[in-house]
Amino acid sequence: TPEVDAIEESLRQKYAVSLEAHSKEVKLWEDRQFAEQARFxxxxxxxxxxxxxxxxxxxxxxxxxxxxxxxxxxxxxxxxxxxxxxxxxxxxxxxxxxxxxxxxxxxxxxxxxxxxxxxxxxxxxxxxxSSTPPDLTGILVPGPQDYDIATTEGNLDFNRFLQKYFPADMDGVASAKKSSTPIRLLPHFDNGHLLAEAATRIANLHVHQVKGRYNKISTIIGRDATEIRAEIVRIEKDKEEYDLRMKEEEQRYEKERAARELEQEKEDWERASKPHREYIASCKPKPGPLTLHDLTGSWIVRGEKELASREQGVLSLEISPVKSTHGVIASFEFGCVAGTMLLGLSRRSVDLLREEQPKRDGESDDLDDESDDTEKSTRANISGGPSAGQKRELGAVADPWGVQAAMAKRQKIKAEYHDDTGPLTAAPTLGAFDEVCSDTNWYYPEKCKKDENLGYFDFDSSKVSAKGAFVLKGWWGAEGQPLSLFKVADRPKSRFSDGSDATPHEWYMYDGRGRGTWW
Known part of the structure; x- marks a missing residue:
């Protein structure tokens, strides 16, 4: 209708006026902003x-x-x-x-x-x-070798640079007016192609390159080959002396850093091991050989290699009370890995304890039912005997997650066993264990086969401390992780130092056979 058309036209005009006013304001603002830059x-x-x-x-x-x-x-x-x-x-x-x-x-x-x-x-x-280089003594950045008048002159105007330092007549014959002292151009020289062309045009103009500090290449130009060679030798000697000083400085720094870390490690362990010292002072030694009841309790752990990959807490092993004649179950939190551990006084006891562990609903025993040849081969390797049956690389397992992570026995174990079924008669203070775990974020569970996750703890006569091996090939290789255990209480804790639950999880939760079934 005419009324609507009139309203629309009025709005269009108002919008155009407003838009033009806004554009003028923007332009004035931009003019002011530009004018303010004049003082800079x-x-x-x-x-x-x-x-x-x-x-x-x-x-x-x-x-x-x-x-x-x-x-x-x-x-x-x-x-x-x-x-x-x-x-x-x-x-x-x-x-x-x-x-x-x-x-x-x-x-x-x-x-x-x-x-x-x-x-x-x-x-x-x-x-x-005509400029004068500043005094850069003792300044590492940019440093004396990064300030150079001749290099700037060569970049600014190469022809004037050439006429200043190496003048020649029309036939390319060198002028006798200038000194034959070589000129050193720093790595920031940008007209190398012009210099190469000039060397072919001007008689007796020699161009050489040499590595200086930081392996940066400098260009030496001059007419006297002997003086050029002397300059090259001087630069190479300076580089050698500088590299030696830097190496000595780095070694000194690393030595000081290692000393600080060692001192800090001692302080940290002194603080972390206080509960163990208090436990020793309050408990009475238990006579007799090592028993399963001696294992039960709360233990702190110290590793020879760094275990923690997150904010540090005390590495812990919480061993549950005895519920089986074959061994005990423990929950461990070793910084970057955590899981469930089975401990026994013999290799055979650990095998029997593992067979007692609950299975997931509907789960078959395929993981544990390896062929006799494979089992005999593995046990023969542990006892130091000849290997027979199926051949496979130690610790190599299939990884459905696409992450190479496998556990294997530590080679030290070979001498610790006299047979593969009886007790550890060679050393009555020894305890064997098997473990399954994931990283502490539960991203990568370890898929393991029977007899592949073997380890040991060798207890001292007091039975409140031990040394052993925790093998996790995917993290530390076949050498494994040497550990030391120190008892702090006769009863396991319900939570680790980071607040997480210390109750042992079911064995099948870590085996990694079903994606999503382990969390």
């Missing part, structure tokens, strides 16, 4: 707004080149490529860039009209040549 110099103006920068210095109000606005080229602290992209559509405007090897290495670019550029480059060259 042309470089800040250029990076703030390239279009306004060009309009201010090189273009008239109609966007045409205006050479009267800025006669002398402007120095901008950026690489030439950045400037070149902004002047491609302005005829007569050129950029000359170079890398300045001053106290802070960075790119600089002269931006101006082509008729004035050569004069500006010469002015900058003379300014660099």
């Amino acid at each position: 110099g042309p470089s800040s103006e250029f990076f703030a707004d390239k279009t306004r920068f060009m309009n201010k210095y090189f273009l008239d109000s109609n966007g045409n080149p205006d050479r009267s606005k800025t006669v002398k080229p402007i120095l901008i602290k950026c690489d030439a490529g950045t400037v070149q992209s902004a002047i491609t559509k302005i005829p007569g405007l050129v950029a000359h860039g170079w890398r300045d090897c001053g106290f802070y290495i960075g790119s600089k670019t002269l931006l101006g009209w082509e008729t004035e550029m050569d004069r500006a480059v010469e002015h900058e060259f003379l300014k660099v040549a």
Whole structure:
């Protein structure tokens, strides 16, 4: 209807007016922002707004080149490529860039009209040549080798650099006016291709490269081959001495760090082992051979290698009260791995205890029912006897998770057993164990086969401390993890030091045979 059309037209006009007013406000704001950059110099103006920068210095109000606005080229602290992209559509405007090897290495670019550029480059060259290097004694960064006038001159204008240090006549004959002292150009020299061409054109101009500190390559140029060789030897000697100092410094630092870590480890263990010392002071020695009841209780653990992969707590082994004639069940938390452990006084006892463990509903015994040849072969290996039957790499198991993680027996165990079924008569203080585990986040359960996760603890005469081996090939290789146990209480704790539940989980929860069934 006409009324609706009139309303729409009125709204369109109001919107157009508002939009135009907003655009003007934005433009004024941008003008103010650009004007504020003037106090920081042309470089800040250029990076703030390239279009306004060009309009201010090189273009008239109609966007045409205006050479009267800025006669002398402007120095901008950026690489030439950045400037070149902004002047491609302005005829007569050129950029000359170079890398300045001053106290802070960075790119600089002269931006101006082509008729004035050569004069500006010469002015900058003379300014660099007359500059004085700062005193950088004792400063490691950027360091004395990163400041060089000759390298900056060669980057700024190679032809002027060549005429200054190695002048030659029209036929390429070296001038006798200049000294034959070699010039060293640092790794930041960018005109190597021009230098190579000049060496073929100027007689007796030798160019060589040599590795200096930090394995950075410097370029040596000169007319006297003997002096060049002497300079190369000096640089190589300086590099050798510097590398030796750095190596000695690194060794000293590592030695101090190792000493600090050892001292800290002693302090940490002194604090962590306090409950064990208090337990020894309060308990009475139990005479007689090692029994299952001696194992029951709470133990703290110390490993020869670092076990913890998260915030440190005391590594713990909580051994439950005796409920079987064959052995006891324990729950362990060793930092990066945690799980369930079966302990017995003989290898045979551990086997029988494992067979007593509950099975998952509907689970077959395929995991435990290995062939007789495999079982005999494994037990023969443990007892030090000849291997027979199925051949397989020690500790190698299939891993359905795509993660190589397997446990294997420690080779020390060979001498500890006289037979594969009877008690450990050779050392009555020995205890055997089998274990299954995952990492402490329960991401990777260990899938294991019968007789592959063997370990031992050798208790001292007091039966309150022991040494042994915990083998987990996927984490520490076939060597395993040597452990020391220290008893702190006769009853196991209900929770570990990190607050997690210390009650032993069912054996099948860690076997890793069913994805998702172990959490």
